[in-house]
Amino acid sequence: MEQLEYQEGRTELATLGKVALIDRLSADFEPKNGTTAKGIGDDCAVLDRDDRQYTLVNTQTLVEGVNFDMMYTPLKHLGYKAVALAISNITAMNGTPCQILVSLAVSNRYSVEALDELYAGVRLCCQRYDIDLVGGETGTSRAGMVITVTAIGTVDKDKIAYRCGARLHDLVCVSGDLGSAYAGLLILEREKVTYQANPNFQPDLDGYDYVLERFLKPEPRTDIVKMLAEKQVVPTSMTDVSKGLADSLLHLCKESHCGCEVYEDRLPIDYQTTRVCSEMSNNMLPISCALNGGEDYELLFTISQKDYEKLKDEQSIHIIGHITEQGSPAVMVTPQNTTITLRAQGWQSDQ
Amino acid sequence: MEQLEYQEGRTELATLGKVALIDRLSADFEPKNGTTAKGIGDDCAVLDRDDRQYTLVNTQTLVEGVNFDMMYTPLKHLGYKAVALAISNITAMNGTPCQILVSLAVSNRYSVEALDELYAGVRLCCQRYDIDLVGGETGTSRAGMVITVTAIGTVDKDKIAYRCGARLHDLVCVSGDLGSAYAGLLILEREKVTYQANPNFQPDLDGYDYVLERFLKPEPRTDIVKMLAEKQVVPTSMTDVSKGLADSLLHLCKESHCGCEVYEDRLPIDYQTTRVCSEMSNNMLPISCALNGGEDYELLFTISQKDYEKLKDEQSIHIIGHITEQGSPAVMVTPQNTTITLRAQGWQSDQ
Numbered sequence: 052m053e054q055l056e057y058q059e060g061r062t063e064l065a066t067l068g069k070v071a072l073i074d075r076l077s078a079d080f081e082p083k084n085g086t087t088a089k090g091i092g093d094d095c096a097v098l099d100r101d102d103r104q105y106t107l108v109n110t111q112t113l114v115e116g117v118n119f120d121m122m123y124t125p126l127k128h129l130g131y132k133a134v135a136l137a138i139s140n141i142t143a144m145n146g147t148p149c150q151i152l153v154s155l156a157v158s159n160r161y162s163v164e165a166l167d168e169l170y171a172g173v174r175l176c177c178q179r180y181d182i183d184l185v186g187g188e189t190g191t192s193r194a195g196m197v198i199t200v201t202a203i204g205t206v207d208k209d210k211i212a213y214r215c216g217a218r219l220h221d222l223v224c225v226s227g228d229l230g231s232a233y234a235g236l237l238i239l240e241r242e243k244v245t246y247q248a249n250p251n252f253q254p255d256l257d258g259y260d261y262v263l264e265r266f267l268k269p270e271p272r273t274d275i276v277k278m279l280a281e282k283q284v285v286p287t288s289m290t291d292v293s294k295g296l297a298d299s300l301l302h303l304c305k306e307s308h309c310g311c312e313v314y315e316d317r318l319p320i321d322y323q324t325t326r327v328c329s330e331m332s333n334n335m336l337p338i339s340c341a342l343n344g345g346e347d348y349e350l351l352f353t354i355s356q357k358d359y360e361k362l363k364d365e366q367s368i369h370i371i372g373h374i375t376e377q378g379s380p381a382v383m384v385t386p387q388n389t390t391i392t393l394r395a396q397g398w399q400s401d402q
Numbered sequence: 403m404e405q406l407e408y409q410e411g412r413t414e415l416a417t418l419g420k421v422a423l424i425d426r427l428s429a430d431f432e433p434k435n436g437t438t439a440k441g442i443g444d445d446c447a448v449l450d451r452d453d454r455q456y457t458l459v460n461t462q463t464l465v466e467g468v469n470f471d472m473m474y475t476p477l478k479h480l481g482y483k484a485v486a487l488a489i490s491n492i493t494a495m496n497g498t499p500c501q502i503l504v505s506l507a508v509s510n511r512y513s514v515e516a517l518d519e520l521y522a523g524v525r526l527c528c529q530r531y532d533i534d535l536v537g538g539e540t541g542t543s544r545a546g547m548v549i550t551v552t553a554i555g556t557v558d559k560d561k562i563a564y565r566c567g568a569r570l571h572d573l574v575c576v577s578g579d580l581g582s583a584y585a586g587l588l589i590l591e592r593e594k595v596t597y598q599a600n601p602n603f604q605p606d607l608d609g610y611d612y613v614l615e616r617f618l619k620p621e622p623r624t625d626i627v628k629m630l631a632e633k634q635v636v637p638t639s640m641t642d643v644s645k646g647l648a649d650s651l652l653h654l655c656k657e658s659h660c661g662c663e664v665y666e667d668r669l670p671i672d673y674q675t676t677r678v679c680s681e682m683s684n685n686m687l688p689i690s691c692a693l694n695g696g697e698d699y700e701l702l703f704t705i706s707q708k709d710y711e712k713l714k715d716e717q718s719i720h721i722i723g724h725i726t727e728q729g730s731p732a733v734m735v736t737p738q739n740t741t742i743t744l745r746a747q748g749w750q751s752d753q
Contacts, residue, residue, distance in 0.1 A: 060515060061515060062514035062515060063510065063513060064508070064510055064512065064513065064514060069540060069541075072514065072517070072540055073538070073539065073540055075514070075518070076517055076518070076521040076540070077521070077538075080534070080535040082534045082536075083534055084500045084501065084532070084533075084534050086500055086501075086556075087500070087501055087534040087536055089536075090534060090535065090537065091535065091536065091537055091538065096501065096536035098500075098554065100451060101451075101452050106457065108501075108503060108536070108554060109503070109537065110461070110537065110538060110539070110552045111505065112505045112506075112507050112541055112548065114507045114542065114543050114548070115544070116544040117542045117543060117544060118541070149435045149438070149449075150435065150438055150459075152447060152459060152460070152552070154462065154463045155463075156463050156465045156548065159414065159415055159416065161415065162412040162413055162414060163413035163414070163415060163417075163426070164412060164413060166423070166427055167426070177431060181434050181435070182434075183431070183433045183434055183438040184428060184431045184442065185440075185442065185447035185448075185449070185459070186441065186446065186447035186459065186460065187428075187461060188420075188461070188462065188463070189420060189423055189427070190420075190465065190469070191465065192465050192468060193465065193466070193467040193468055193545070193546065194544070194545055195544065197463065197543075197548050199461060199463055199505055199550040201459065201461045201503070201552045203449065203459060205437075
């Protein structure tokens with residue numbers, strides 16, 4: 052019978068970063084199909100569609116107890132969020148999402164009515180973003196729920212934005228605000244701890260609507276992709292902010308073989324995020340939520356300086372810094388002019 | 403805090419079949435994109451690619467303890483099988499698989515070396531079938547392993563075979579042999595039980611190579627798709643045999659609004675399947691393995707009678723019956739001329 056674990060020469064998953072792991076596992080795969088334009092290493096796989104367009108494909112798995120906590124995640128929100136995350140990866144390459152497939156594994160703890168709720172959220176997100184649900188399956192899990200959403204989209208060949216296209220002196224831009232989803236998570240975790248200590252406790256979530264919605268029901272920024280097309284700006288590089296700004300910046304710089312400098316006082320942080328941080332007993336800093344919190348699903352992209360005039364008055368985006376030369380680190384400059392080197396997160400950073 | 407279960411009006415998942423569940427969940431989704439040619443209800447989603455071709459997409463999740471048992475599933479075989487299953491769904495619409503994305507959730511019980519083994523199997527299957535690994539991610543699970551493979555392929559518009567195209571008097575064909583994968587599972591389960599009773603026991607798997615390989619390392623029938631193209635036969639309908647012949651026939655008849663008659667003595671059953679059944683203490687019948695065993699990943703399809711001459715001498719397929727009129731049931735006729743109505747399996751049929 053097969054051994055479950057390799058005892059000799061065993062390397063724990065935690066010793067490798069997620070990116071290093073995927074790099075290791077996907078080494079020695081040689082593309083053989085002419086239709087494969089770009090494989091692993093960006094937000095989506097890029098496939099040749101026709102002379103004018105690429106097809107973008109992405110798959111994303113959410114695991115109960117790791118990526119979501121049923122204690123405070125309404126099923127309808129979960130369905131919405133699972134779709135939003137997958138289509139965010141299409142927008143992250145300046146593309147337009149078109150279809151999704153949903154693959155679900157659930158234990159018998161869930162009822163048919165519970166799955167109805169989940170799919171009500173899937174349907175709502177599909178309606179809002181004009182997405183067709185075209186496939187998927189429902190199977191059994193031994194414990195909890197696992198949702199995998201595959202998203203398919205298209206992008207004009209002359210508009211695709213890879214992570215690898217940033218060039219020296221390009222401007223670094225980000226949409227919306229950062230850290231508010233993590234602030235929402237902090238509130239939910241605080242109420243959960245109190246509730247677990249005293250089940251008669253009524254959680255008080257009033258006044259936290261914005262940060263809670265940011266965490267529970269993120270909106271993919273298809274509007275930013277449309278705005279860029281209208282203003283005839285093609286980003287030189289792009290990704291989405293799913294694991295915090297630092298992680299996204301580091302990916303972008305690594306793939307583009309460059310460094311970057313972003314300015315702390317330019318980072319868009321909502322006052323409600325700041326308020327939540329001030330309430331936390333552990334002196335959480337709003338800037339930490341923005342850099343390392345994650346789950347914002349905003350777009351991070353770079354533009355050529357020549358496009359500055361086209362975007363400088365655009366309210367939905369913020370210019371937070373610029374690209375530096377190859378060999379330079381990715382850094383944040385504080386208002387006191389201190390330079391902080393941004394660090395990557397490891398395997399543990401799922402939530 | 404959110405309630406985990408709905409106590410009132412709770413409908414257990416087991417009371418609905420898998421197909422009824424997916425039908426219920428995916429109701430009220432209206433396709434909005436012109437590129438969606440066909441959504442849920444066949445082996446793949448069908449998307450418009452260009453004037454000549456469709457893109458086929460399918461996603462398939464395997465859950466440890468439900469779809470595979472680590473006790474007797476070597477990781478390399480598991481990786482191979484996960485890919486084989488996904489690309490089998492592309493061949494099931496007479497298509498050619500081109501790319502896959504692999505999404506993996508694993509607990510820290512698995513080492514990096516274990517995942518290397520898994521991916522060695524993924525790589526082997528990709529090499530064998532000229533598939534490009536173009537994406538995916540690796541995340542954390544709380545317990546065990548969950549693998550989702552998304553497969554992408556193409557099919558000429560004039561060659562696509564849906565489940566719904568069978569017509570009265572069409573011939574029913576199946577590739578390879580049926581029930582041998584299930585025979586392999588029976589052997590592995592028998593050895594597992596003996597091993598669990600006595601851990602010093604050395605499992606004896608000699609002489610069962612064929613049935614074990616059929617279960618542990620199924621081969622998608624891309625060769626049948628090529629053969630049909632060479633012989634210029636376009637099946638009128640098609641699906642793969644993943645949950646037993648009965649399940650596949652019932653799907654095909656339901657979607658095509660027809661019945662069928664297949665002949666027990668025409669069903670291809672390998673002598674090794676028969677041998678395994680004769681060894682089992684519960685008087686397992688080979689025909690039951692073929693009808694309800696599952697995991698064969700052979701192709702079931704119908705052809706017009708006019709194409710009979712082109713295929714009658716083809717060794718790799720068997721003509722097992724014919725399509726009957728709308729309103730007739732799907733039946734099997736025994737050598738004694740008894741007619742047995744085929745029955746569907748329920749939610750529990752994951753393994």
